[in-house]
């Protein structure tokens with residue numbers, strides 16, 4: 001009986017796969033780190049980040065990632081599937097990601113420009129979600145004094161995680177666009 005050879009991957013191989021990739025998942029997310037929570041500073045700022053655009057979901061934010069479960073979530077009215085040109089991240093092609101919908105925003109956003117409008121969940125008292133229920137992009141923001149805060153869950157990390165789910169996201173896009181066309 002022949003023996004199957006198994007390829008072993010070095011750290012360099014893995015780094016190369018992640019940079020060329022195909023999709024990465026499970027970036028370490030240290031949600032409990034106190035650097036991510038400063039309600040006083042965010043109240044003073046009034047949510048500048050949330051006024052620019054809804055934050056990114058990670059696939060980790062959904063307990064079930066299949067077509068039916070995501071149709072149900074999207075129909076609740078707070079999610080946009082957005083198309084991003086990968087050129088700006090030194091990759092080829094385009095990718096779909098999921099983020100919070102902006103006020104009056106579409107379910108499917110194909111324009112590939114940052115919309116620069118307010119997240120649907122932003123209220124006068126800040127985010128309508130408690131910290132632990134926010135999308136990863138909102139949870140991993142590091143508040144800073146002048147409102148130029150960076151998220152440890154960058155656009156690039158969101159893209160790389162969602163690269164594993166492009167087929168599923170395309171099915172969702174087709175579903176919602178054909179529903180819109182039928183209604184129109």
Ligand code: SF4
Pocket residue numbers: 041042043045046047048049050141142143144147148149
């Ligand atoms: S994370 Fe930064 S920009 Fe967002 S509300 Fe807090 S201080 Fe303002």
Ligand code: SF4
Pocket residue numbers: 049050053054055100119120121122123126127128129134135137138139
């Ligand atoms: S979900 Fe909350 S934290 Fe994220 S952009 Fe909207 S208001 Fe801000």
